[in-house]
Amino acid sequence: MKRGTIIAAAVVLTAPTIALAGTIANTKHDLSSTSTAAIKSATQSNTCVFCHVSHNSQPAVARPLWSHTMTTQNLTWAPTTTVRGTTLPTSITSAALAGSRACMSCHDGTVALGDLFNGTGGTVTGPNVTGGKLTGGNSFLNPAAMQANHPLGVQKPAAVPGFTGFKTVAPGTAVNYDSAGYVQCDSCHNPHDNTYAPFLKINPAGGAICLTCHDV
Numbered sequence: 001m002k003r004g005t006i007i008a009a010a011v012v013l014t015a016p017t018i019a020l021a022g023t024i025a026n027t028k029h030d031l032s033s034t035s036t037a038a039i040k041s042a043t044q045s046n047t048c049v050f051c052h053v054s055h056n057s058q059p060a061v062a063r064p065l066w067s068h069t070m071t072t073q074n075l076t077w078a079p080t081t082t083v084r085g086t087t088l089p090t091s092i093t094s095a096a097l098a099g100s101r102a103c104m105s106c107h108d109g110t111v112a113l114g115d116l117f118n119g120t121g122g123t124v125t126g127p128n129v130t131g132g133k134l135t136g137g138n139s140f141l142n143p144a145a146m147q148a149n150h151p152l153g154v155q156k157p158a159a160v161p162g163f164t165g166f167k168t169v170a171p172g173t174a175v176n177y178d179s180a181g182y183v184q185c186d187s188c189h190n191p192h193d194n195t196y197a198p199f200l201k202i203n204p205a206g207g208a209i210c211l212t213c214h215d216v
Contacts, residue, residue: 027194028139031113031124039126039134041114050113050121051102051191058117062098069115071105073143075152082151089153092143096153099184103191108143109134138198150188155181156213165215174201175212 024047026036032047033040044050053067061070075097077088089096092104105111112132114121128137141149156166156177169176178184188209189199196203202212210216 023193023195024191027199029191029194029199031121033122037126039113039124039129041122041124043122044114044120049116049119053116053118056118061102063102066102067116067118068102068105069111069117070101071108071110071143073104073108073110075104075146076144077146077151079147082154082157084157086151086154086157088146088151094153095180096182097184099178099180099182099186100152103185103189104141104143106134107139107141109140110143150183152183152185154183167211167213167215169213173212175209 024030028037028039029051030037030047031040031044031050033043033045035047041050049067051063051068052065054065057065057067058070071092074090074092075088076090080090081087091097092101097104106113110133113124113129113134114132124132128135128140130136134140146152156169175188177187188201190201191199193199200209202208207216
């Protein structure tokens with residue numbers, strides 16, 4: 001009886017882990033050698049290590065137990081301000097962009113996809129990958145031409161006469177600013193769940209993501 005109880009408890013404890021892994025397996029964020037994704041490692045079979053590590057992770061990183069080598073590439077916007085005059089942050093190591101730096105470490109193409117802080121992801125190859133780095137495709141975010149993307153690291157603007165079309169976003173809302181009040185990559189994206197591609201937090205039908213913050 002005791003042995004059966006222990007086995008049952010083990011199954012219950014591991015079930016959430018299995019469920020979580022199931023949402024990322026075989027998506028573009030699964031770079032493991034066993035993945036069915038087009039871009040993957042030749043040797044590393046562990047899905048999670050490309051972003052996370054259980055012990056000896058990078059210190060002072062705004063993501064939990066982070067393992068991937070961080071980018072140091074600053075961002076360039078043209079123009080350098082939003083249409084409301086908000087200055088766009090460029091320093092990737094700034095507090096304003098801290099929540100997006102981890103994502104940009106792969107997506108800006110300056111760090112190899114298999115370059116890990118503690119361990120190795122092996123050589124990652126596939127379409128739009130050159131020398132192990134992402135260099136093309138829709139997932140590549142050119143750090144020298146960020147104006148093609150939604151602004152990052154900006155806070156909700158103060159009211160400006162004649163231009164006040166922003167909503168108050170309640171804390172805990174799926175699409176949201178980070179805890180410091182900045183727009184980050186994961187304001188709209190959930191890297192672990194591709195139910196709504198590309199890894200969107202909610203169904204984008206009818207402009208739902210945009211309309212969370214923008215009142216048009």
